[in-house]
Amino acid sequence: MYDIIILGSGPAGLTAAIYCARANKKTLIIAGDTLGGQTSEIANLENFPGYMGSGMDWIQATLKQAQHFGAEIAYTSATDIKCDDNFKYTITCDNGKTYDANAIILATGARARRLEIQGAKELVGQGVSYCATCDGFFYSGKKVLVIGGGNSALNDALYLSDLAHEVQIIYRKPSFTRAEAIVRDRVAERKNIKPVFNTELQSIRKKEDSETGELIATTTNGDEIVCDGIFVAIGHEANTDYLDESIKRDDVGRIASESLPSGMFVAGDEKSGIKMQVATAVGSGCSAAMDAINYVNTKEN
Ligand code: NDP
Secondary structure: OEEEEEEOOOHHHHHHHHHHHHOOOOEEEEOOOOOOHHHHHOOOEEEEOOEEEOHHHHHHHHHHHHHHOOOEEEOOOEEEEEEOOOOOEEEEEOOOOEEEEEEEEEOOOEEEOOOOOEOOOOOEOOOEEOOHHHHHHHHOOOEEEEEOOOHHHHHHHHHHHOOOOEEEEEOOOOOOOOOOHHHHHHHHHOOOEEEEOOOOEEEEEEOOOOOOOOEEEEEOOOOEEEEOEEEEOOOEEEOOOOOOOOOOEOOOOOEOHHHOOOOEEEOHHHEOOOOOOHHHHHHHHHHHHHHHHHHHHHHHO
């Protein structure tokens, strides 16, 4: 029996683990299959105060800190959560085990929104990617498209422009008002990044006679763009599918903390209204942990 179980091993979950374990609460992190969530894919984390470096290095150092204070970690994912009449929680995981706790913190984050156009799903892994830092290397010297117009799309374009010969950013609006000015300026300075505004894709298919596996992206205007790879960065949806219908969520799966039962707390990208940043995830992980610690202390007395 744990005092507090934290679901998720991104910045929110690991920060919560540091606070809970350091408050001498028996703490378990249910990490998912891989450590760190989206932060582990950030090639260059440069807006977290006091740190500039790879996201994964930051995650590993933060996990080490949580473990130093006694937090345990299990690399598995929750499939079900039950709560009894005394608000004791039982979490069933895909490793076949169950874990009990007096309080739980949901910090399972968010995932990339999928591009729902013809061919996009079928070609994932064959030219269509959702992770520039994972797959960008395969497009060294080639021509790629980035779909989207937010910070993620522009950061992906910058990362890819160091590898690819040409990067086109396909965006449905007339300018990049959604992204931060510093990122927009960097994109504007890159000679091999070409924004294509007011444009949406309708379908993607393989170019039949191509020996190198080129793709043809067709726009809603009927224009065809030949490229070697397509990187999709069109926003995020919360990873909250494992929760039952009693936990109220918005249209992208985010949870309002006010709607949660006693002993259940939420932090990070799956929390309604949060700005998706490592710094905000850290703050909300800290806040959820302090609430959970207070709750457990009150329950014990
Ligand atoms: P955003 O929600 O900010 O942007 C999503 C983009 O995708 C928008 O430009 C949107 O267009 C476009 N889009 C959505 N659906 C479609 C579709 N079906 N077809 C084509 N385009 C589509 O998501 P991000 O992932 O970029 O960012 C999420 C959060 O994370 C933001 O708060 C962002 O600031 C933050 N972030 C911060 C970073 C940083 O370094 N500070 C890095 C990365 C993310 P439209 O504008 O028309 O709605």
